[in-house]
Structures are given as C-alpha cells and as structure tokens.
Amino acid sequence: MAEPLLQARGIVKHYGHVEALRGCDFDVYPNEIVALVGDNGAGKSTLIKILAGSEQADEGEISLEGQRIHVGSPFEAMRLGIETVYQDLALAPDLDGSANLYLGRELMQPGILGKLGFLDNRSMRAGARKAFGELGVDLQNAQSAVANLSGGQRQSVAVARSVAWASKVVFLDEPTAALGVIQTARVLETVKRIRDRGVAAVLISHNMRQVLEVADRIEVMRLGRRVARFDAKKATIEQLVSAMTGGIAEEGAA
Amino acid sequence: MTALTPGRGQAMRLAIAGRFAPLAARWKAFSATRFGSIVARTLGTNGAWIFLLLVALMFVFNFLAPGKFWTEFNVRTMAENVSVLLVIAVGETFVMATGGIDLSVGYVLLFSGVTSAQAMNWGGHDPTNSGWDIVLLGLAVALGSGLGWGVLNGLVVAKAKVPALIATLGTLGMSWGLAEILSNGQDLRYLPSIIGDMGTGRVFDKIPFVVIVAILVAVVGGVTLNLTRFGRYTLAIGSNQEAARRAGINVDRHLIKVYAMSGMLAGFAGFMSLAIFTTTTISGHANDNLQAIAAVVIGGTSLVGGVATVVGTTIGVCIPMVLFSGFTILGYQSFWRDVAVGAVLILAVYADQLRRRRRERR
Ligand SMILES: Nc1ncnc2c1ncn2[C@@H]1O[C@H](COP(=O)(O)OP(=O)(O)OP(=O)(O)O)[C@@H](O)[C@H]1O
Numbered sequence: 001m002a003e004p005l006l007q008a009r010g011i012v013k014h015y016g017h018v019e020a021l022r023g024c025d026f027d028v029y030p031n032e033i034v035a036l037v038g039d040n041g042a043g044k045s046t047l048i049k050i051l052a053g054s055e056q057a058d059e060g061e062i063s064l065e066g067q068r069i070h071v072g073s074p075f076e077a078m079r080l081g082i083e084t085v086y087q088d089l090a091l092a093p094d095l096d097g098s099a100n101l102y103l104g105r106e107l108m109q110p111g112i113l114g115k116l117g118f119l120d121n122r123s124m125r126a127g128a129r130k131a132f133g134e135l136g137v138d139l140q141n142a143q144s145a146v147a148n149l150s151g152g153q154r155q156s157v158a159v160a161r162s163v164a165w166a167s168k169v170v171f172l173d174e175p176t177a178a179l180g181v182i183q184t185a186r187v188l189e190t191v192k193r194i195r196d197r198g199v200a201a202v203l204i205s206h207n208m209r210q211v212l213e214v215a216d217r218i219e220v221m222r223l224g225r226r227v228a229r230f231d232a233k234k235a236t237i238e239q240l241v242s243a244m245t246g247g248i249a250e251e252g253a254a
Numbered sequence: 255m256t257a258l259t260p261g262r263g264q265a266m267r268l269a270i271a272g273r274f275a276p277l278a279a280r281w282k283a284f285s286a287t288r289f290g291s292i293v294a295r296t297l298g299t300n301g302a303w304i305f306l307l308l309v310a311l312m313f314v315f316n317f318l319a320p321g322k323f324w325t326e327f328n329v330r331t332m333a334e335n336v337s338v339l340l341v342i343a344v345g346e347t348f349v350m351a352t353g354g355i356d357l358s359v360g361y362v363l364l365f366s367g368v369t370s371a372q373a374m375n376w377g378g379h380d381p382t383n384s385g386w387d388i389v390l391l392g393l394a395v396a397l398g399s400g401l402g403w404g405v406l407n408g409l410v411v412a413k414a415k416v417p418a419l420i421a422t423l424g425t426l427g428m429s430w431g432l433a434e435i436l437s438n439g440q441d442l443r444y445l446p447s448i449i450g451d452m453g454t455g456r457v458f459d460k461i462p463f464v465v466i467v468a469i470l471v472a473v474v475g476g477v478t479l480n481l482t483r484f485g486r487y488t489l490a491i492g493s494n495q496e497a498a499r500r501a502g503i504n505v506d507r508h509l510i511k512v513y514a515m516s517g518m519l520a521g522f523a524g525f526m527s528l529a530i531f532t533t534t535t536i537s538g539h540a541n542d543n544l545q546a547i548a549a550v551v552i553g554g555t556s557l558v559g560g561v562a563t564v565v566g567t568t569i570g571v572c573i574p575m576v577l578f579s580g581f582t583i584l585g586y587q588s589f590w591r592d593v594a595v596g597a598v599l600i601l602a603v604y605a606d607q608l609r610r611r612r613r614e615r616r
Pocket residue numbers: 015018019020038039040041042043044045046047087
C-alpha cells in the first residue's frame with residue numbers, strides 16, 4: 001500500500017480524570033474513504049478534533065505526507081488542506097447559509113472596496129446556491145439565518161462548507177445523522193466525488209451498512225485506542241460489531 | 255430550556271399573538287419582497303417595532319403639546335443632546351454584537367475628556383486663543399486615552415478570559431478614579447475657543463456640527479457592521495464563538511479590536527463633550543454607560559450577541575430622549591422618562607427571549 005497521507009501515532013488525551021484517548025493510532029491513505037467506527041464514547045470525535053486542530057493532544061505524533069506536523073489551531077489545519085464537519089456542526093446560527101459557507105474565507109469586493117474590507121455578498125450567495133444545490137439542498141430563503149433551517153439543512157450547510165474547501169483530507173463526524181434519505185444519498189455521493197477529486201475522506205458513522213457501502217477501509221476504535229482495521233470489501237457487520245465491543249483481540253496486543 | 259407551563263400565561267400569550275397576527279403576517283409578506291427584505295434587514299428584528307414606537311411617541315407628544323414639541327428648536331436640542339450618547343452607543347453595539355458588554359464607556363469618556371483638557375492646558379498655559387495644533391493635540395490625547403482603555407478591556411476579556419461584565423466594571427472604576435485624581439475633582443474650564451466654536455457651530459445655520467459628526471459615526475458604524483468582513487466576524491463571534499474559532503478566525507484579536515474601537519469612540523465622545531459643554535463635566539456622565547447599553551438593547555441587539563443593527567441603536571438612543579423632552583414639555587417630572595425607558599428595555603429583551611425560545615423549540 002502507498003504511504004499514508006495522514007498518520008497519527010500514540011495520541012493521548014485526558015479530560016481531567018477521563019482518558020478519552022490512550023495511545024491511539026490512525027491512518028488515512030490518499031484517495032480513500034476511511035470509516036472510523038466505535039461505540040459511543042470510544043473517542044472518535046476527540047481524535048478528529050485533535051487532528052483538526054481544535055483540541056490539543058497531550059502526547060503523540062501527527063504527520064501529513066510523511067512530514068511531522070503540529071496542528072496548533074483549526075486555522076493551521078485549514079491551511080494544510082484539512083477540513084472538518086463537527087458532530088455539533090459549529091455553525092454561526094444567526095448568520096445565513098452563504099455567510100457560514102464562506103466564514104473565515106469571505107469573498108471581497110474587487111479593488112479599493114475590497115481593500116477597505118467590503119464583502120462581495122452577491123458572489124458568495126451565488127457560490128452558496130451552487131454548493132448547496134450539489135448536496136440536493138434547496139434553501140428556499142437563502143438569506144434566512146441558519147438557526148431557522150431544519151436540522152438536516154443545517155447539517156448540509158456544514159458538509160457543503162468543508163467539502164468546498166478541503167484539498168487533502170475532510171473529516172465528517174456523523175454527517176448524515178439528521179438527514180433524510182435523499183440528502184443522505186447526496187452527502188455520500190459527495191464524499192465519493194471528493195475522493196475522486198483526490199481528497200481523502202474520514203467518515204464517522206454508527207450505520208454499519210452505510211459504512212460497508214461507501215468506505216474503502218474501516219478502522220475500529222474502542223476505549224480510546226484503535227483495535228482493528230478492515231478492508232471494506234471483505235468485512236462483515238458481525239466482524240465490525242465484535243471488534244467494537246471487544247470480541248476480538250486488540251491490534252498489536254496479539 | 256425551561257418548558258412552557260400551559261395555562262393562563264400561555265393562553266394570554268396566544269391571545270396577544272392572535273391580536274397581532276394579521277399585522278405580523280403582513281410584515282412577513284412585506285419582508286419577503288426584495289425591497290422589504292432590505293428594509294427588514296436594515297431595521298433588524300425588533301427594528302420595525304421600535305421605529306413605529308418612536309414615530310408614535312413623536313405623534314403623541316406633538317398631539318398633546320402642539321407647537322411645542324415638534325419645533326425646530328426642540329428637535330435640534332434633542333438631537334444635540336443625543337449626539338454624544340450615539341457615538342458611544344455605536345461602539346457598544348459592536349461589543350454587544352460579540353456577546354460582550356462594555357460598562358466602562360461613560361467613565362472612559364470622562365477620563366479622556368480630562369486628559370485631553372489637561373494636555374491642552376499643559377504647562378499651565380491658557381489655551382483660549384490657541385490654534386489648531388493644540389486642538390489636534392487635545393483630540394489625539396482623547397482618542398489615545400480611549401483607545402488605551404479599550405485595548406486594556408479587550409486584552410482582559412480576550413486573553414485573560416475575565417467575563418466582560420467584570421473586566422469592564424473594573425476599568426470603569428479605574429478610569430473614574432483616575433479621572434478624579436488627575437483633575438482633583440475640579441472641572442477644567444480653559445479650552446481653546448476653537449473647540450467651543452465647533453460645539454456651537456451649525457451647518458446652514460440649522461444643523462449642529464456635533465449632530466452631523468455623530469450621524470457620520472453611526473453611518474460608518476452601520477456600514478462596517480453590515481457590509482464588511484470586520485462586521486461579519488463581529489456577528490459570527492457573537493453568534494457562536496467556537497464556530498468562529500474553528501472557521502479559522504482569530505477570535506481573540508478580533509475581540510481586542512472591537513473593545514479597542516469602543517474605547518476609542520468613547521474617547522472621541524469625550525472630546526465632543528468638551529466641545530459641547532466647554533468644560534470637562536466631571537459629574538455629568540454617571541449614567542452614560544447604562545444609557546448606551548439600554549439604547550443598544552432597545553435597538554434590537556441581542557444580549558447574547560450575534561444580532562445587531564446600528565439603525566436600531568440609533569432609534570434606541572432617540573426613544574429615551576423623546577420621552578424626556580415630551581414629559582418635560584408636558585410638565586411631568588422628567589423621571590417618568592426613566593420609568594418608561596425601563597419598561598421599554600424589559601419589553602425589548604422579552605421580545606428577544608421569545609424569539610430565541612421559538613427558535614430553540616424547533
Ligand atoms: N470536553 C470534554 N470534557 C470531558 N470529557 C470529554 C470531553 N470530550 C469528550 N470527553 C470524553 O471523552 C470520551 C470520548 O468522547 P468522544 O466524544 O470522543 O466519543 P465518540 O466516540 O465521538 O462518541 P459518540 O459516538 O457518542 O459521538 C467520552 O468518555 C467523553 O465523555
């Protein structure tokens with residue numbers, strides 16, 4: 001197999017007395033969809049937050065394309081081409097969909113107006129309409145605050161935001177949890193499309209059928225560690241469940 | 255979230271909502287049109303209502319005191335009296351839009367007026383006939399003093415993570431105390447006559463300079479809040495600070511800028527106050543901070559941030575003034591203004607709460 005695109009080794013994270021990650025490893029290869037599965041509280045979201053720079057690990061190493069990196073803030077992750085759909089979405093509810101899509105990367109007016117800090121809302125709205133359209137989301141009132149959207153529409157906004165900007169890796173923490181059938185299919189299609197564009201996708205999901213269907217590879221976490229890795233074409237739901245619940249020996253321990 | 259207890263309260267709410275439903279529906283239809291949406295967004299969520307309230311108050315007072323309330327003199331006096339407050343309220347709008355609060359503005363205003371006046375009196379020389387160089391020195395000192403306090407507020411809030419309420423309460427006390435110490439509690443009365451001329455000057459013999467300056471500040475503030483990246487970041491931080499941070503916005507630096515701007519506007523307001531009163535008016539700013547905050551909240555800026563308009567704030571500054579003037583002309587004690595403003599304030603926050611609750615229930 002090729003060199004890993006993104007590699008995490010021995011990540012440890014404490015929250016007070018809780019040990020959320022206890023020496024967790026994780027690999028993402030180029031041009032793949034890797035699913036990250038595990039029981040509630042296994043540490044999936046924590047691992048993603050660390051790789052995306054919004055939390056700092058207590059111990060461990062991260063490397064991107066073979067280079068050791070330090071992801072000190074979300075901004076640094078974004079600069080490295082890493083984007084994230086957080087489980088709690090992390091949208092600004094009072095702003096509209098296009099403002100959220102472009103938050104932190106606003107399009108500015110050309111010329112002197114842009115230098116003065118004036119936003120190009122028209123272009124941003126046009127871009128937003130296109131991005132949301134690709135996800136099958138029809139925002140009837142594009143200027144409505146995100147808080148007024150349905151849960152699924154909000155999730156689509158968050159997904160659109162990260163796939164639009166990712167150039168290396170995109171993390172999706174349960175991106176379809178609130179979505180309807182059509183929107184779920186669209187999000188999964190989008191994930192496949194960005195993989196074909198050369199961006200690796202990390203999908204966290206509790207839906208094993210979905211995982212087996214879209215992922216190329218599957219990594220399983222339990223109690224803050226990676227415990228198993230599977231080729232999605234060969235794995236079965238029973239194998240995944242038994243790895244998640246401790247039915248098989250831990251990776252490396254054997 | 256507290257669940258609504260069904261019963262009398264809810265029945266009443268429904269009845270009230272029912273009474274206003276046709277109006278509300280019509281407003282909703284209007285704000286769906288292209289022109290309407292511009293109006294609606296300019297006025298903000300509470301904006302339409304408080305604008306109507308302001309107009310209604312003017313009509314009522316004009317009706318009750320014909321020929322006295324709606325005169326050129328009275329309108330000009332009211333405008334002059336709100337101009338200083340409007341300037342600090344614009345800064346306060348940005349601070350509150352981030353979900354913060356700046357209690358220090360009134361005393362930073364005072365402090366800046368004192369340091370500015372003292373700078374112009376430096377070395378014990380009487381500046382009455384001084385030229386523009388001394389005036390500009392005074393302006394620079396006022397702006398610099400305000401900026402200094404603002405940056406301090408910003409650093410304490412953004413970096414030291416002290417809640418804004420306490421951080422700015424602290425600088426309120428510090429700037430107040432230092433203003434008293436520096437001035438020995440004595441008002442400084444010797445100022446360049448140019449400054450006094452600016453305070454009394456009028457455009458076309460009708461509109462006071464200070465009013466025009468305040469309106470300019472409000473226009474620039476409104477444009478900045480609604481049309482620029484600075485404004486967008488301000489609202490994003492107030493809306494969800496963590497989301498703004500995860501979007502790569504340097505939240506701490508932006509917060510420092512916002513508090514710095516509020517401080518600098520307070521310093522500028524201190525200089526305007528020198529121009530209007532030609533003295534430092536040490537005892538005259540005790541309530542400026544609360545008046546500014548009330549104006550911002552009445553204007554529809556959400557107490558938790560994320561939603562704000564400068565147009566709303568401008569209306570929010572005017573309503574207490576109209577009440578004050580109206581009650582005074584009608585011969586009531588002006589304290590009725592405080593009673594009325596208090597009630598309007600509570601209603602404004604209640605409306606904001608209702609809106610949020612409706613939203614969270616979805
Ligand atoms: N900010 C925090 N403070 C304290 N404990 C935390 C915090 N975040 C996570 N934890 C703890 O770390 C552990 C792992 O949590 P995490 O959210 O990573 O799980 P998860 O695998 O994403 O679960 P789920 O499938 O439910 O989303 C849990 O025991 C959780 O209680």
